Amino acid sequence: MTTSFTLHGIPVSRGIAIGRAHLLAPAALDVQHYLIGEDQVEAEVSRLQCALAAVRTELQTIWNDLPKDAPAELGAFIDVHALILSDPMIADMPLDIIRTRYYNAEWALVTQIEELSAQFEEIEDAYLRERKADIQQVGERVLKQLTGSANLLPKNVDGDAPHMIVVSHDISPADMLQFRDRSFSGFITDVGGQNSHTAIVARSLDIPATVGVSFASTLIDQGDWIIIDGDAGVVVVDPAPIVLDQYREKQARQLRDRKKLGKLKKMPSVTIDGTPVTLLANIEFPDDCVHALEGGAHGIGLFRSEFLFMGRTAPATRLPSEEEQFQSYKQAVIAMKGRPVTIRTLDIGSDKPIDEDEQTSLNPALGLRAIRYCLAEPQMFMTQLRAILRASAFGPIKLLIPMLSHAFEIDQTMAMIEQAKAQLRAEKIKFDAAIPIGAMIEIPAAALALPMFIKRLDFLSLGTNDLIQYTLAIDRVDHEVAHLYNPLHPAVLYLLSTTIAMAAKAEVPISVCGEMAGDTRMTRLLLGMGLREFSMHPAQLLAVKNEILNSDLTMLEPATRKIVRTFEPKAIAEAVERLQVL
Ligand code: PEP
Ligand code: MG
Numbered sequence: 042m043t044t045s046f047t048l049h050g051i052p053v054s055r056g057i058a059i060g061r062a063h064l065l066a067p068a069a070l071d072v073q074h075y076l077i078g079e080d081q082v083e084a085e086v087s088r089l090q091c092a093l094a095a096v097r098t099e100l101q102t103i104w105n106d107l108p109k110d111a112p113a114e115l116g117a118f119i120d121v122h123a124l125i126l127s128d129p130m131i132a133d134m135p136l137d138i139i140r141t142r143y144y145n146a147e148w149a150l151v152t153q154i155e156e157l158s159a160q161f162e163e164i165e166d167a168y169l170r171e172r173k174a175d176i177q178q179v180g181e182r183v184l185k186q187l188t189g190s191a192n193l194l195p196k197n198v199d200g201d202a203p204h205m206i207v208v209s210h211d212i213s214p215a216d217m218l219q220f221r222d223r224s225f226s227g228f229i230t231d232v233g234g235q236n237s238h239t240a241i242v243a244r245s246l247d248i249p250a251t252v253g254v255s256f257a258s259t260l261i262d263q264g265d266w267i268i269i270d271g272d273a274g275v276v277v278v279d280p281a282p283i284v285l286d287q288y289r290e291k292q293a294r295q296l297r298d299r300k301k302l303g304k305l306k307k308m309p310s311v312t313i314d315g316t317p318v319t320l321l322a323n324i325e326f327p328d329d330c331v332h333a334l335e336g337g338a339h340g341i342g343l344f345r346s347e348f349l350f351m352g353r354t355a356p357a358t359r360l361p362s363e364e365e366q367f368q369s370y371k372q373a374v375i376a377m378k379g380r381p382v383t384i385r386t387l388d389i390g391s392d393k394p395i396d397e398d399e400q401t402s403l404n405p406a407l408g409l410r411a412i413r414y415c416l417a418e419p420q421m422f423m424t425q426l427r428a429i430l431r432a433s434a435f436g437p438i439k440l441l442i443p444m445l446s447h448a449f450e451i452d453q454t455m456a457m458i459e460q461a462k463a464q465l466r467a468e469k470i471k472f473d474a475a476i477p478i479g480a481m482i483e484i485p486a487a488a489l490a491l492p493m494f495i496k497r498l499d500f501l502s503l504g505t506n507d508l509i510q511y512t513l514a515i516d517r518v519d520h521e522v523a524h525l526y527n528p529l530h531p532a533v534l535y536l537l538s539t540t541i542a543m544a545a546k547a548e549v550p551i552s553v554c555g556e557m558a559g560d561t562r563m564t565r566l567l568l569g570m571g572l573r574e575f576s577m578h579p580a581q582l583l584a585v586k587n588e589i590l591n592s593d594l595t596m597l598e599p600a601t602r603k604i605v606r607t608f609e610p611k612a613i614a615e616a617v618e619r620l621q622v623l
Pocket of ligand 2: 443483504506
């Protein structure tokens with residue numbers, strides 16, 4: 042009999058998920074992993090058998106081709122690999138995993154190799170322990186065969202898949218992209234922070250997730266029943282039937298509430314006192330526009346273009362070409378049917394490296410990130426600017442620049458945009474010559490030197506995720522300091538309120554596109570500060586609209602003025618609580 046236990050972590054994506062645990066070993070994240078249907082099991086088994094046979098032939102060929110004077114160890118080495126390959130642990134066990142867990146071949150193989158490697162790790166005899174490397178090398182050979190062979194199987198077919206909960210030590214944003222078109226119903230990771238990009242992608246997939254659940258991947262076993270309460274950050278492992286019933290009821294209630302919110306889609310987004318508020322969506326890919334429209338978005342407030350650049354492995358396709366980018370931007374602007382699409386130029390670096398193996402900086406969040414990276418790689422930046430400009434001929438596009446802090450960075454960026462325009466003009470390619478250009482305000486220096494930005498730019502967008510990270514000097518990805526990540530810190534409120542007020546006074550449009558904009562507990566506070574444009578992941582649009590429809594600015598504004606003059610955290614928290622019932 043198993044015992045139920047509860048784990049606590051950081052809630053990052055709301056809702057209740059109930060399902061069986063699927064543990065992902067780190068290596069498994071490097072290969073495709075998906076569930077196959079029962080009727081596809083034998084085809085997948087034979088795919089793996091073919092790969093095993095091909096490696097057998099490969100080893101035989103290497104053996105035959107060994108020069109006569111080759112050292113004897115070489116032959117012995119190949120023999121060991123051939124023996125490993127025919128051992129039931131490699132030749133049969135992964136086939137069983139395909140048959141019993143419905144994993145695709147690559148995933149089944151990597152799972153088995155990981156399990157074997159872990160067993161070898163524990164062997165005391167140093168010589169035998171070394172054999173772990175041989176097993177991994179044989180595994181890699183088979184994987185190469187598998188990935189080289191065409192996989193004709195559809196990827197998202199199993200009826201049980203919606204009840205699968207991924208448990209992993211960590212999942213990078215690029216890994217997370219693999220889950221976009223698969224049916225996983227929740228995520229749990231040992232590490233990670235509330236506003237890491239992995240958490241942001243989980244939210245945009247609208248899948249309950251809890252991160253920073255220390256040792257989850259060690260304590261949870263494959264196939265355990267799991268409940269994730271994504272609102273509370275609670276994970277219940279092997280719940281008692283009565284607990285399961287309670288959570289099922291809560292899940293059904295949440296679904297009913299969401300359905301009710303659906304009725305707000307067509308209602309104009311105005312406060313009780315009649316002030317209109319613009320609701321925009323954050324997206325990672327052009328396909329996400331569907332969700333933005335479902336949530337009644339007035340446009341796209343943040344297209345995180347870097348996701349088009351991430352998770353690409355083959356060197357030839359390492360960076361998307363101008364044409365590929367142009368097609369993606371054009372797709373988004375056409376999908377939004379005349380509503381504005383704000384495309385943010387590449388915000389690469391920090392927890393979103395283009396190539397995960399290339400991370401070198403000790404403090405990547407303070408390093409060559411976003412616009413700094415783009416200005417250091419002018420050719421790549423020019424390709425992106427040209428693609429965005431070309432797409433602007435097909436509908437309203439706004440150009441948003443991340444991580445600016447210096448005047449010369451703004452000026453250099455503007456010069457590059459002008460250069461891109463001149464090139465297109467010379468080539469007689471159409472674009473919107475008056476494309477609005479805006480800056481993310483996400484470094485405290487930018488908020489504190491706002492007139493420098495107001496003077497040079499058409500609009501501003503507050504990136505609260507980074508603004509909080511840099512103001513409080515806490516890594517947004519590090520769960521060990523996650524408790525210090527506080528949007529209500531007086532310093533944060535000071536920067537937000539002064540930035541919003543200054544932009545309003547100068548009549549420069551300003552939005553918030555960080556996660557605060559989609560947090561219903563912050564809606565009234567931001568409205569009270571004067572914010573009239575919110576950009577968030579599409580799943581939150583209607584919940585935030587609900588708050589707006591029930592807000593009265595004549596009450597919120599004076600109450601908020603008092604809050605931003607308060608410097609005692611407890612008093613701030615209580616006053617923000619009171620805003621919710623004003
Ligand atoms: C932000 O920093 O608030 C933001 C919206 O950008 P990102 O989360 O992509 O860094
Ligand atoms: Mg940011």
